[in-house]
Amino acid sequence: MVTRRTVGSSTVRLSTLGLSLALAVAGCVEGGEDAAEGGMRVERQAVWGPRIVFNPLEIPVPDIPFPNDLSLRNADDTDTGRAWNVSLEQPSAHRSRIRRKLNTLDGFGPYAPIFVSFDGPLDLATVTEQSVVVVNIEPGHPRYGERAPLDLGKGYFPLVARPGGFFGQDPNDDLDQLMLPRDNLLPMPGGKDAFPEWYEVETHTLIVRPIVPLAAGARHAVLITKDVMGLRREQGEAVVAPVRSPFEYKAHAAQSRFVREGLKAAGLDAHELAFGWTYTTADVAAPLLAIREGIYGEGTLARIDEQAKDTLLEVRDTGILHDADGDQFPADARDHRFILQGEFLGNLLKLIAQVQSDSNYALEFPHVDYFVFGSVETPDLRMGDRRDFDLNHHTGTGPMASQVVPFVVSVPKTTEKHQPPFPVMFYFHGTGTSRMESVAIADAMARQGIAVMAFDEVGHGPLIPDLPTLLEQNPEFVPLIPVIKSFLGRLLLPDRAAEILAMDWEDALEVFYGVGLFAELAVYGRNTDEDGDGFEDVAEGFFFADPFRQCSSLWQDTVDLMQLVRVIRGLRQENVPPAIDDPSKADDARLMQNLLAGDFNADGVLDIGGPGVQFSAAGTSLGGFHAVLAAALEPEITVVTPIVAGGGFVDIMLRSSLRTITERLFLDVFGTVVVGCPTADGKLHLSQGNDADRCRKLSEEDETHFAFGQLGAPGEAVTLENLDNGETATATINAAGGFSVAVETDKGDRIRLTYPAADGETEAHEVVSRFDGAGYQRNTSDFRRTLAVQQHVFDRCDPVNFARNLFIEPLPGHPPTNVMLLQAIGDDTVPVSTGVNLAIAAGTLGLDRADWAPRAEALIEAGVLRNQHVDVDDVLGDDADPIGPFPTVKTPAGLAAVRFADVNGKHEYIAGYERDGFQYGALHQHMIAIFHRCGGRVVYDADPVCLQSTDCPVLDDVESLPGCAP
Structure with a gap:
């Protein structure tokens, strides 16, 4: 039976609505405007259908059409003079903190869903884009009068994912989606029920989704016309009739004039309207634009400039002196221990490939001259009490500091075609990896004369954190220790190889940690231990259930990129000291003068960056999200390739198969969960969260329990009480004697579980909560509304809201950016549906709806958005009627495109993916390299069979391709 959550005294009232309700009764607003003016009084007619629900005092959350400007208050510390107004009264301190943060928002999310409920069922066949309209009514706005394209059952936002729960004994773990109830069914002709993903049957709630983000910083009107029909009971008979307003007027009195403006902008007459309301979207780019100004000492946040040096902070000693010795590795007169030769790194990666049993790690670097490891100083703006942003860009107030961020850069070999200083691609890595991920595409880019620079993102790096714990958690690797020790000894310290081989593993490891290169792989990084378990887990310090903390991670990485761009653009040839004849024997202090000036091989020539060279960006997965933000917000970046990125964070979380991340987030949202798992010997194993791995780790030795108890009596109630805040559930x-039950907690709260045992006695167990748990239940209206609120926050950092700024509407001072999006067919890590929606928002499927809609709907019809394996681009040319590849789109500076890799859902395919002898990863690597080499003016896929091979002649003659030259 489904767990029920009790709320106690908790309410989430929008306090402005008391006044709003009074205005509704009065029928006028202050100043005497008549709400009935312009035909806005509800007409008299014999029969009306369902009434729109407007109940501002509903508990636990107000039930009004949302988002809604009625829930804003006046504020003097925002750009708009308005801000959210939600109650801070919550059972837990962490949720009260989130409410305080919500009250700093000056508008609503441009991509967040719109909810409107009715007091009776609707005829969904009457709900269309003609009967439900969202229109821009911001005076003087470039998009004034624009009707938003809406998904009303079209399939742009599928909910279906892999079935399963996040903890044991979840009564809904057989459902294939998290949001809507099990019985969200509508009877259909023929006796088969339909499951509408855009309508909640129980509450008669429409879930309206803009397909393209609304204009930011603009007021919009939502218009429900009388063409929307619903069912009412009149004298015992079912009657289908138009829906109607909850008031005697067709809009709330405070919004009547704005709704009339909406009718005018949409070309509708007042007599067609059933009800309307307005909401204003936030200017989501404003905070980050103010931060970038501050990095350069301008604007309200000018003091950011004082937080970090605008030069390279350090270039680190690799400890490797033999990587160009002319024996094991080719000789190089300019080698020294502060740079690492590509051939040497290739050998090291072969070892990692053996340990990981993944040939994709086995890379070679024939076109990379060397790699450089170092750090820059960046402004640290996550200085709030929860490591979130506590800056107000309007007032300029808030804490800030500095931090050190590690980087790696690959420098191409100098050739007749490619000379330093080299252009730079800033590469963002994916979840759970590090800056070292960038080496996967380093050689393809170096072949085209482009350096690749990457840094460890928030909560990420090093590549191999806490190696002893890693081996403890993966005992299957322990037999490889002698092999690893021998290989590392011979590779890193050949003069001590025999000595190291005779050492214990712990002693050998200490020796390896003293080698600079090994430290780059195993020490330097930004991982943090957020849960206090003593281990810095994968991306533990990046992902949070608190949407403000989550956005702060993304914002901080964007700030880091902006600072890195400033540093690399600021390098100058005139600041480079003279060449050093033999850098391997140079004094460190003298050598460092060249290194910190950007001359890494000390030949007297600037290696990367400086004025005039192209800066571009790319990134995979999470890195693809970052790449969109960076390219939209940083004016120096003019070419970008986001790889397997998506738009709509809530959509991604609801469907992603990346359980290492989503489980951690949802255990906070659904927690604190106590799970009772029946054991084989007739006991009840009690644990928190998913400690018991969905009831698979139940022995005493597993140490996943906080108690063992007697089995409970099936059908009886189990109660979980928070002894500190009074919440109960x-x-x-x-029937098997198991259960799961959750209650809202702060980490450290005392919770008590009680239930009647099978022998008639009462079992009681107390434990301290390990979670900041919100206590929501999946597949409920409460959870649905909470997800919507989260998206309103996420919209401030969601790439989908910045995609339009790439080339359709560049932000002030930013030239158009050429973009090539790459998506993986069947991907369920970042669901491909969210990648398609990102492509629509960016304009890569077409600028106008007449172009992108047929293409998107062909993908929907083929099942691509539901992760069906369809060869969209048909690179081998063996499909009779392929859907793609779709035409490129002209930008003011070049081209935009989206391409789909037929890789059977392989999310990280770009690092290398081969099937039936065809190298899909290499194909797209080379397409990226050509796109960036040509400044985003060439999307070359004319000969994919050639291009998937490193022997393809085009790769050495790219500049001759039509359109490549400026």
């Missing part, structure tokens, strides 16, 4: 013991 109940669940029913299932």
